Amino acid sequence: MTDDGxxxxxxxxxxxxxxxxxxxVRRLHQICVSIFLSKSKEFDITHLQYAALQALEYSPGxxxxxxxxxxxxxxxxxxYVVRKLVEKGLVVNKMKNKKTSSLYLSGSARALMKxxxxxxxxxxxxxxxxxxxxxxxxxxxLLAKLVxxxxxxxxxxxxxxx
Amino acid sequence: MTDDGxxxxxxxxxxxxxxxxxxxVRRLHQICVSIFLSKSKEFDITHLQYAALQALEYSPGxxxxxxxxxxxxxxxxxxYVVRKLVEKGLVVNKMKNKKTSSLYLSGSARALMKxxxxxxxxxxxxxxxxxxxxxxxxxxxLLAKLVxxxxxxxxxxxxxxx
DNA sequence: TAAGATTGAGCCTTCAATCTTC
DNA sequence: GAAGATTGAAGGCTCAATCTTA
Numbered sequence: 001m002t003d004d005g006x007x008x009x010x011x012x013x014x015x016x017x018x019x020x021x022x023x024x025v026r027r028l029h030q031i032c033v034s035i036f037l038s039k040s041k042e043f044d045i046t047h048l049q050y051a052a053l054q055a056l057e058y059s060p061g062x063x064x065x066x067x068x069x070x071x072x073x074x075x076x077x078x079x080y081v082v083r084k085l086v087e088k089g090l091v092v093n094k095m096k097n098k099k100t101s102s103l104y105l106s107g108s109a110r111a112l113m114k115x116x117x118x119x120x121x122x123x124x125x126x127x128x129x130x131x132x133x134x135x136x137x138x139x140x141x142l143l144a145k146l147v148x149x150x151x152x153x154x155x156x157x158x159x160x161x162x
Numbered sequence: 163m164t165d166d167g168x169x170x171x172x173x174x175x176x177x178x179x180x181x182x183x184x185x186x187v188r189r190l191h192q193i194c195v196s197i198f199l200s201k202s203k204e205f206d207i208t209h210l211q212y213a214a215l216q217a218l219e220y221s222p223g224x225x226x227x228x229x230x231x232x233x234x235x236x237x238x239x240x241x242y243v244v245r246k247l248v249e250k251g252l253v254v255n256k257m258k259n260k261k262t263s264s265l266y267l268s269g270s271a272r273a274l275m276k277x278x279x280x281x282x283x284x285x286x287x288x289x290x291x292x293x294x295x296x297x298x299x300x301x302x303x304l305l306a307k308l309v310x311x312x313x314x315x316x317x318x319x320x321x322x323x324x
Numbered sequence: 325t326a327a328g329a330t331t332g333a334g335c336c337t338t339c340a341a342t343c344t345t346c
Numbered sequence: 347g348a349a350g351a352t353t354g355a356a357g358g359c360t361c362a363a364t365c366t367t368a
Contacts, residue, residue, distance in 0.1 A: 130311035
């Protein structure tokens with residue numbers, strides 16, 4: 001394995017799909033999901049459900065439209081995730097009025113978040129393990145820059161507040 | 163917007179999910195898919211279908227099990243993608259025997275690939291636009307390193323050959 | 325009318341089970 | 347039995363349409 005960013009796979013053979021950023025991002029996303037699932041299996045939670053719980057921990061009482069923007073996921077997916085979390089007893093929906101939700105973590109969700117505080121950094125470490133300290137910082141900085149500056153190109157842009 | 167990798171979003175407020183690599187990768191993947199779809203809409207093709215076509219262009223005549231490894235996607239997804247591509251008339255399956263497929267690009271697929279040769283680099287450019295030349299190189303190098311070194315952690319690892 | 329929320333269809337990915345053919 | 351391929355269910359994401367309530 002050389003250290004030029006190409007593995008033995010692409011040393012001898014030119015195989016284009018591997019070189020497209022979109023393709024590599026898809027594969028890294030697959031890897032991240034696999035790692036999250038293997039570490040969180042016993043707690044029966046997915047990466048998106050965890051993101052939603054973190055958002056509600058940060059902003060208790062918000063409605064789904066606000067949650068959509070915090071976790072940067074579309075309305076449909078958010079609707080689905082909230083339903084699942086309510087079914088699991090992790091989220092409580094005290095309706096603000098007949099049309100607007102008001103979402104809170106349940107007691108068991110707060111306990112779960114305590115556990116995940118330990119596990120989440122482990123997951124991050126496994127993902128970034130192939131990189132050394134300075135490479136990790138560089139990657140995270142560039143990744144965040146791409147996400148934030150391309151935010152509006154996403155179908156579900158991130159936003160704070162209203 | 164500062165240039166330290168954090169946007170205005172995270173300057174004032176500490177919002178943890180944004181800092182997890184897995185979360186940012188999920189969002190970048192969303193963005194990549196959105197960009198691909200907007201550029202390829204008129205050709206009725208998805209990013210994964212395009213990857214499969216590229217693999218078959220590179221290795222005509224392979225079966226699905228080989229295609230699985232080239233595009234680093236699981237058997238189920240590959241089965242689905244191949245069925246769709248055959249239905250669209252982009253892929254021809256000359257069965258090797260009663261159980262093993264042998265996949266080839268159709269004539270219209272080869273024409274489509276000519277067009278995509280122009281479009282694919284444009285898609286890459288839009289994705290990486292927020293970064294300057296040296297940042298792009300650094301990001302791609304680190305991204306490739308993460309994907310290749312974490313390859314075996316994926317449920318659908320990449321592999322060449324048998 | 326606009327905002328909040330939901331549903332349906334198709335695509336991609338994970339889990340698992342199954343079925344056929346080598 | 348092992349290998350190639352398919353199917354089903356559930357999660358996540360795209361498109362779009364719909365429905366109710368503020």
